[in-house]
Amino acid sequence: MALILSRISDFFTRRVLARLLSTFLCCLVLVVKPWSRFGGHSAFLLLTLKELVFSAQETLAQHLEATILNITGALFGIGLSALARFLASLRPDHSASSRAIPAVFLVCITFFGA
16 A cells, blocks of 8 residues: 555656646636637647647746747747638649648748747
8 A cells, every 4th residue: 555655646746736737727717718718719729739848847937937938839830820821822722832831831830849
C-alpha cells in the first residue's frame, strides 16, 4: 500500500497539478454561459493548442506568460491562415496559384512558429 501511495504522490507534482488546474479553469471558461459565447463554435481549439504546445511552468507567472504567448501565437496563425484562404479564393479554382498561396503561407507560419 505504501508503494502505491508513493507512486501516486510522485505523479502529482506541482507541475502536474498546475497543468490540471489550468486546463480545468480553461474548460470552465469555455463552458460557462457568460464567457462561452465569446469564443464561438471553435473556442475549444484554443485549449487544444495550449495543451499541445506549452506545459506547466515552475511558477504561476511563468505559466500565465506561456499561456498568453501561446494564445497570441495561435490567433496570429489562425489570422494568417484565414488571409491565405481569402487570397486563394480570389484566384480561379484549381489553378496553381490557388494551391500555391496556402502552401506559401503554411511555410511562413511554420517558420514564425519555430
